[in-house]
Amino acid sequence: MTATLIYTIMAIDLPQWALKEVDKHRRGYLWRGRKEERGGHCLVTWGKVTRPNELGGLGISDLRNLGIALKARWLWLQKTNPNRPWNMLQIQVPEQVKAFFSIAMASEVGDGMTTLFWEDRWIHxxxxxxxxxxxHAVIAKRVVKKQTVAEALNEHLWLHDARAAHSVGELNEFLALWDVLWEFDKHYWRLCSSGQYSASSAYSHLFWGAVQYGPFDRTWKSWAPGKCKFFLWLVAHDRCWTADRLAHRGLDHPEKCILCDQEQETINHLLVACPFS
Structure with missing residues (x-):
């Protein structure tokens, strides 16, 4: 159900009601194995379920965060691959994606603060x-005398100055200069050691600041069957329907452990203290 939405949320910003409807069905299949579920069937809140395993969740994708991570790809390609046919079009992405991308991407143009872009010998x-x-002849003189390399390459400001080029010869030189300058305009993805965009690195960093799940290795990297790992995950979150949780909810419950009749039944008692179990 998550995979069928990948191309959709990569292209458009789904409304919140649509995401809630999809999550409703995903919750039903997770907790009940059927289309619908009730609140009492959900032992762990959906916000925790959709966290990565190392943050205490089941690794089921959070559709909102997944959409942000996938849409950031268009802004990355627009910056790093200007030869794509759609590159000069205005990319329709939400403001929150642009804000995330501005943090995730950094550019390097060298120093360039004192080197004049149009006048100095800085290209090999x-x-x-x-x-x-x-x-060069059609560029405004005030720009030629003052614009530095750092200023010109920042957000491709030199392209704005080159709008005065109209003849075939001028346009040919413009394209040739574009190819030469490409190697001086470097962009890298700060969230990945390779410096290249990946959806997984973008998605994982949208959970930045979340509390780490202590028993992660012992739960998910063991050789136990999946249903045992799932049970241990519920134990770690204290979400098993033992007598103490029933009492907390005001439901009928035995006063003492029905196996040993010594103390109230809790998940810690059943797994550690109960001499019978």
Whole structure:
């Protein structure tokens, strides 16, 4: 059910009611194995269930966070692969995705604070006038005399200055200069050691600040069957229907453990203290 939504949430921002409807069915299949469930069947809140395993969840995808992580891919490709046909179009992504992307991506243009973009020899010992003389001639003089490399490459401001190019020769030089400057404009993904975007790194960092799940290794990296791991996960969250939880909810319950008749039944008593079990 999660996989069928991948391409949809990558392209559009699904309304909240649609995500809730999908989650309703996913909860039903998880806790009851059927289409619908009631609140009492859900032993752990859905917000915890959709956390990664190491953060105390079951690793079921949070659809909202998954959508943010997948949509960030378009902004990454727009920055790092300008040759795509759609690159110059305005990409329709929500503001929260743009905010996340601005944190996740960083750019490197070297120092460039004192080097003049249009005048100095900073491209393999050449000036731009040596590479594209006709394009250089149409740039405003005040820009040529003042604009530094850092200023020009930041957000591709030099493209704005080159709008005065109209002739075929000027446009050819513009394209040639674009190819040369590509290697000086580096972008890297801060959330991954490789520096390249990945949906998994984007998704995992949307849970930044969440509390780590202590028994993670002992629960999920053991050789126990899946149903035993699931039971241990419920134990760690204290979500088994023992007598103490029934009493807390005001439901009928035995006063003492029905196996040893010594103290109230709790999950800790059953697994550790009860001499019978």
């Amino acid at each position: 010992g050449q000036r731009i006038v040596d590479i594209a003389p006709r394009l």
